[in-house]
Amino acid sequence: MIVDRQGRRFRNLRISLTAACNYACTYCVPDGKRLVAAQDELSAEALVRGVAYLIEAAGIEQLRITGGEPLVSPKLEALLHGVSTLGLRDISLTTNGQLLTKKLPVLLNAGIRRLNVSLDTLDATAFRRIARGGDLATVLDGLEQARAAGIKIKLNMVPLRGQNIDQVLPLLDYCLERGFELRFIELMRMGHLARDGNSFQQQFISMPALLELIGERYEYQQADAPLDATALRYEIPGHGHFGVIANESVPFCRTCSRLRLSSTGWLHGCLSSSNRHYVGDLLEKPRHQALPALQGLLMKALGDKQEVAFSGGVTVMKIIGG
Numbered sequence: 001m002i003v004d005r006q007g008r009r010f011r012n013l014r015i016s017l018t019a020a021c022n023y024a025c026t027y028c029v030p031d032g033k034r035l036v037a038a039q040d041e042l043s044a045e046a047l048v049r050g051v052a053y054l055i056e057a058a059g060i061e062q063l064r065i066t067g068g069e070p071l072v073s074p075k076l077e078a079l080l081h082g083v084s085t086l087g088l089r090d091i092s093l094t095t096n097g098q099l100l101t102k103k104l105p106v107l108l109n110a111g112i113r114r115l116n117v118s119l120d121t122l123d124a125t126a127f128r129r130i131a132r133g134g135d136l137a138t139v140l141d142g143l144e145q146a147r148a149a150g151i152k153i154k155l156n157m158v159p160l161r162g163q164n165i166d167q168v169l170p171l172l173d174y175c176l177e178r179g180f181e182l183r184f185i186e187l188m189r190m191g192h193l194a195r196d197g198n199s200f201q202q203q204f205i206s207m208p209a210l211l212e213l214i215g216e217r218y219e220y221q222q223a224d225a226p227l228d229a230t231a232l233r234y235e236i237p238g239h240g241h242f243g244v245i246a247n248e249s250v251p252f253c254r255t256c257s258r259l260r261l262s263s264t265g266w267l268h269g270c271l272s273s274s275n276r277h278y279v280g281d282l283l284e285k286p287r288h289q290a291l292p293a294l295q296g297l298l299m300k301a302l303g304d305k306q307e308v309a310f311s312g313g314v315t316v317m318k319i320i321g322g
């Protein structure tokens with residue numbers, strides 16, 4: 001097993017099924033252009049092989065399928081089918097929920113029982129302004145259907161000053177009423193925000209500011225979370241839980257166990273590093289040839305992790321697999 005000086009190893013793999021997305025969220029991309037040509041992306045078969053090789057070479061236990069928007073990809077069904085046979089402890093998916101109603105049968109058939117759905121506001125006008133695509137009512141319908149089908153849901157919200165701060169409590173209430181766990185993600189200095197510090201500072205809301213706002217309505221206490229979890233979890237007694245992924249306020253690099261494989265075949269050991277390692281060619285090779293080379297690259301990827309704190313990176317989240 002590959003372990004670094006701080007005792008960190010890769011356990012959680014995120015694969016970006018495609019960089020394509022039906023949204024163009026203002027904090028994710030500067031505009032809505034397609035950033036990667038479809039023909040440059042790996043096939044579902046190559047991605048499944050990649051997951052299988054990484055289970056063996058790095059000790060991956062959990063998989064999250066993300067993007068881009070995974071539900072827009074024609075490769076979704078083949079990928080889910082392939083990875084479901086690999087003996088992983090857990091497979092989950094992150095989606096904006098726009099196609100959830102349509103794709104729910106595919107997800108259920110593949111055994112998906114947990115979803116993270118990104119939703120930044122319950123206000124239809126603000127939704128259109130932030131996502132620059134999609135339709136709020138369609139997402140809400142998808143969430144109700146997934147809930148009725150017994151899927152466990154976490155909702156991801158990125159609080160942004162001047163854009164959706166008024167939605168923190170409505171979204172929390174919405175989640176508590178339905179048994180969803182809301183996770184606030186502190187804005188990260190990724191992509192264009194890494195280049196434009198002003199834009200980042202203007203929009204950034206820190207965890208202390210967020211907790212103060214929540215504290216005006218609810219009493220909460222810290223709850224247990226796995227050691228390598230990125231989210232700090234809180235319980236609102238009698239109501240439910242929420243979490244905060246506080247990249248800036250409480251960095252979690254010391255216990256990070258994440259590895260990312262992009263849709264174009266690059267391994268990323270750290271969101272905050274511009275280093276990446278190409279494995280697309282290795283995924284075409286048989287296991288005995290691919291694994292030794294892969295181990296060398298995994299050592300490098302582990303070495304890319306920050307010692308303590310996340311400082312951002314110029315890579316766009318939808319390419320690296322947010």
Ligand code: SAM
Nearest residue numbers: 028067068069094095096118156187188317322
């Ligand atoms: N399309 C899917 C979705 O919307 O969940 C998966 C990909 S999206 C890149 C994954 C997550 O990254 C979303 O929850 C999104 O809000 C988050 N994200 C994108 N850019 C971000 C940034 N600069 N800071 C914090 N979160 C970001």
